[in-house]
Amino acid sequence: MKLEVSLTKHLGDFSFDTDFCVDGERIGIFGPSGSGKSTLSNLLTGFLTADRGLIQLDRRKLFDSDAKINLSPDHRRVAVVFQHAHLFPHLNVRKNLLYGHKRTPASQRQLELADVTKALNIDHLLKRNVTQLSGGEKQRVALGRALLACPDLLVLDEPLSALDKQLKEQIIPFLRTTLRHFAIPYLYISHSLSEMRLLTDQVMQFADGRLQQITNADTLERERMAGNRHGYLNHLTLSDPHEVDNLISYRWGANELFLTANERLQDGLFGLSSKDILLCKKHPHAMSARNLLTGTITGIMPHKGAVGVELNCNGEILLAQVVSQAVAELELDIGKTVYAAFKASAFRRLT
Numbered sequence: 321m322k323l324e325v326s327l328t329k330h331l332g333d334f335s336f337d338t339d340f341c342v343d344g345e346r347i348g349i350f351g352p353s354g355s356g357k358s359t360l361s362n363l364l365t366g367f368l369t370a371d372r373g374l375i376q377l378d379r380r381k382l383f384d385s386d387a388k389i390n391l392s393p394d395h396r397r398v399a400v401v402f403q404h405a406h407l408f409p410h411l412n413v414r415k416n417l418l419y420g421h422k423r424t425p426a427s428q429r430q431l432e433l434a435d436v437t438k439a440l441n442i443d444h445l446l447k448r449n450v451t452q453l454s455g456g457e458k459q460r461v462a463l464g465r466a467l468l469a470c471p472d473l474l475v476l477d478e479p480l481s482a483l484d485k486q487l488k489e490q491i492i493p494f495l496r497t498t499l500r501h502f503a504i505p506y507l508y509i510s511h512s513l514s515e516m517r518l519l520t521d522q523v524m525q526f527a528d529g530r531l532q533q534i535t536n537a538d539t540l541e542r543e544r545m546a547g548n549r550h551g552y553l554n555h556l557t558l559s560d561p562h563e564v565d566n567l568i569s570y571r572w573g574a575n576e577l578f579l580t581a582n583e584r585l586q587d588g589l590f591g592l593s594s595k596d597i598l599l600c601k602k603h604p605h606a607m608s609a610r611n612l613l614t615g616t617i618t619g620i621m622p623h624k625g626a627v628g629v630e631l632n633c634n635g636e637i638l639l640a641q642v643v644s645q646a647v648a649e650l651e652l653d654i655g656k657t658v659y660a661a662f663k664a665s666a667f668r669r670l671t
């Protein structure tokens with residue numbers, strides 16, 4: 321998807337003034353409260369009309385003030401999922417799901433009801449009244465309804481922020497696989513970098529109604545490592561699990577890692593905090609931590625009191641975090657070899 325935006329909009333004291341062109345399928349919109357994220361979403365969907373400018377989605381002009389083009393929301397083929405599901409309370413789940421689908425010309429309907437209900441695990445809810453759904457179920461129905469409209473662009477405007485942590489952790493893997501599966505390009509608006517890291521490839525960062533930079537969520541999270549009490553979460557794709565002495569052995573590239581056995585035996589993406597990694601200058605011959613990797617230092621990044629130390633462990637990248645005194649005491653430097661130790665219990669399954 322190629323999205324070209326050049327817009328000006330004044331709303332009271334706030335002015336939104338942005339010019340960008342992005343190419344990609346999974347794009348994040350990030351920025352503090354009041355920076356203009358929802359304004360952008362509303363301008364794209366057509367709920368709000370810009371004072372002047374242009375919105376072009378692939379070859380279609382959705383808005384062009386010079387050419388006097390301003391497609392109505394119904395004709396833009398941009399679907400949106402909000403923080404609250406906004407389902408039609410008088411319709412059951414099935415009718416809610418099919419609402420946009422029925423209004424989409426048959427030639428543009430690439431998805432069928434069964435594909436979507438299966439992917440989102442909501443087929444058992446079809447006859448239910450939407451008032452009898454949990455928060456997570458409502459959001460999945462809202463997403464299903466948006467997907468079934470087969471939009472050219474899906475805008476997800478903080479779709480998980482009303483859900484509790486446990487529900488978010490259940491829904492994120494669903495979202496990841498479903499959105500990939502249906503290959504519908506999307507803009508994902510959120511305050512959460514951890515959601516962004518799992519759901520986007522590039523991120524547009526906004527402040528005061530202006531685009532600051534186009535970057536990615538991983539870079540932003542590294543920059544915020546020192547201020548985050550959980551540190552930076554390394555994402556490790558682990559495979560080939562099997563039980564070894566009450567632990568589970570996983571393959572991480574060319575490395576073998578051990579995780580506590582309360583995990584299910586399944587490949588997946590796991591999180592390991594930079595704060596849970598202990599760096600040693602010499603081989604610690606006896607220790608309780610079950611994981612010890614040799615790493616070559618590839619980066620040293622001071623961030624307000626904390627120092628990120630990037631290691632290459634047999635081709636896999638790991639970011640550890642130490643206090644600045646440790647850099648001098650351990651003589652950490654680019655190219656040096658260190659040992660990284662971490663517990664089998666330090667991992668959290670992400671997908």
Ligand SMILES: Nc1ncnc2c1ncn2[C@@H]1O[C@H](COP(=O)(O)OP(=O)(O)OP(=O)(O)O)[C@@H](O)[C@H]1O
Nearest residue numbers: 331332333334351352353354355356357358359360
């Ligand atoms: N109709 C309006 N009239 C005047 N000001 C408005 C109007 N709508 C939005 N604003 C202002 O525009 C600014 C941007 O709002 P917007 O909702 O786009 O921010 P946001 O980045 O989505 O914030 P949040 O993360 O809190 O949802 C805010 O300062 C808001 O108060």
